[in-house]
Amino acid sequence: MKFIESARNWMRSRRTVNELSNLSNDALADIGLTRLDIPTVARRLAR
Template identity: 50%
Template structure:
């Protein structure tokens, strides 16, 4: 069972990852092979 603290930490890491990726330019995202619309999926997969 995941604790409330762990759930919050997972959510916070997800949001930080999303924010960092959204700050990248389209060219930088393309270099990484990520479409802007895929950022939430990529961020969630990372957790």
């Protein structure tokens, strides 16, 4: 059960990384992020 939850969290994290990575630097700045923030934000949101 823990494995399935971990896999789902990883998939959500990857989806978020992909979506945020498609934004321009200006769009990221508008929401208070830089490209370096993307992995951290994605992991937090996937929990």
